[in-house]
Amino acid sequence: MYLSFRSAVVAAMGDALSALDFPTDDLGIERPPEDVPAVLASSVAYRLADVAGAPPPEIAADLAAEIDPDVYAYLEDVETRGPYVNFLPSDRYFDETLEAAQADDYGTLPDTGESVVVEHTSANPTGPVHVGRARNPIVGDALARVLEYAGNDVERHYYVNDAGRQIAVFTWAYETFEESALPEPERDSPEYEMVRYYRKGNDYLEEASESDREAAEEAIQAILQGLEEGDEETYERVSEVVDTVLGGMCGTLGRLPAEFDEFVKETRFMRDGSTDDVVDRLKDLDAAVFEDDAWQLDLPDFEKNLVFLRSDGTSLYTTRDLAHHEWKFDNFDRAVTVLGEDHKLQADQLSATLDLLGHDTDRLQQVFYSWVNLPEGGMSTREGTGVDLDDLLDEAIDRARDEVENRLEDRQRSDDLDSDDVERIAHQVGIGAVRYDVVAKQPTKGITFEWERALDFEAQSAPYVQYVHARCCGIIEEGRGAGQEVPDAVDADALTTAAERDLLREIARFPAVIEQAADELRPHVVATYTRDLAEAFNVFYRECPVLDADGETRPARLALVAAARTTIANSLDVLGVAAPESM
């Protein structure tokens, strides 16, 4: 309804402007402040003052007079306030919003017919997932959900680095050191057990004598060469390490939850010949140069050359990533990648090179986030510094459980929660709080990890929004018990108070929020929206009794609660945060 209303306003403004011989390239449509009852407004009158030779309020009045609301769908009235033209929606707008918002798929936009691959996380399989990179799966998964709601056919990919030096070191270390020489694993899980070899190997390379180190380097190089040559046995050896560690990491990511449709291995593009193929085409480019025995690309707009083939003839990460992205272009309409800001230059070079290879790089978009650091510095898997995501999630669940148990005593509601409920709520709230805290912020902002802050359940947090969902469910359940079912169709006329209208207006915006989040690839706008929606609901809740309301008001309010419930549930779903039915 909101999107239709907006189209109507766009049409009305365009018609009015051209009728008065004003330019129609700037409609000035915006969202008015809260205290203005209009759903949309236009500030264009300001800019027309010069052209028209009249003060803005006068122009606004002329524009408003030019528009006949009856001609446009959902438009009730056009008013002016100073220089602003305000558009007020009709009863039908509210009636249909109330009905549409009760559908389970409310907020889902029509199919775009486009396939989108969202690549996120893609962390090197070297050890436990730590908080430093936890932003990637959380933002990436939310982004995938946003794009799905926006009508796209989405696939989530994890690009697995199984061909780099780190993995060769890991494989060598795993095959070289005895478990008896290693410390106890921090957890009973494959990646925690395996990372001990990786750390041991790296320590050894730093501390060993020169001759020992050279011997080790030889073994490591042999692994890299084996992969480059497509040697099956080497691939098997590396795969054992990679698959084991990755399996463990996915267990942690699954708790968020972040799941993937496909794990795309780097070696795939070495083994199928596409890396060699892209190297051949790169060599033919005008920008290709052969310097210092290595093939390089002299990219415009970049200071340094991009090496794509080493002097020993082996490929680099970037080379394989080019083949990877050509594969994405072959199989999807669009590709979105979530990357740490440290990959920005590399991503720009990738796009520039794909452009030189003749690809339409508008189909590739990158979303960057900055790392989560500790007060004392960055987190590193190799050095074992950092907070494991598993520990953060466990702690969040523990604290949420404490909260639930503390609140149990002075709980007003009579539906006793059993121990399963307590555990369910602890998980929903604990993990939801962590996830919401991350997804609600613009990813480019830096975050310093602090336990207290990450685990604050007050504030503008997930529980605040989740609580609204639980309240909605409570009212509906209570009503059902008293024989008051949510009506199928209802007249929004019965909703007369400002609190009811404000809530309905917020509910109506949801599809536009999805559209904006998808267009801008910024899931955090959905989080901001959930707060506004929850706030509007809580005001309504305080001022408007539902089940005790009289006459037509009761079914109308019940329908409003049902609409709020699906809107809250779906907006939380977009963020990947659970919507508890009680808490």
Add this chain to the structure above:
RNA sequence: GGGCACGUAGCUCAGUCCGGACAGAGCGUCGGACUUCUAAUCCGACGGUCGUGGGUUCGAGUCCCACCGUGCCCGCCA
């Protein structure tokens, strides 16, 4: 040194892309509201040179320039 990002209330953040209605929340502090559909709630008070200085504009937190501070990047690593 060069490039990119970030800088809004004591603290954590919206708002900046696309300039417009008095710059909004939460936390903290102080003061109120549970015999009433769940108080993880609500209401009120206090709190702001929107990093600094210029510029463009009828109008700048938003656009441009310079500077300051912080982070990231500038490998034949990934």
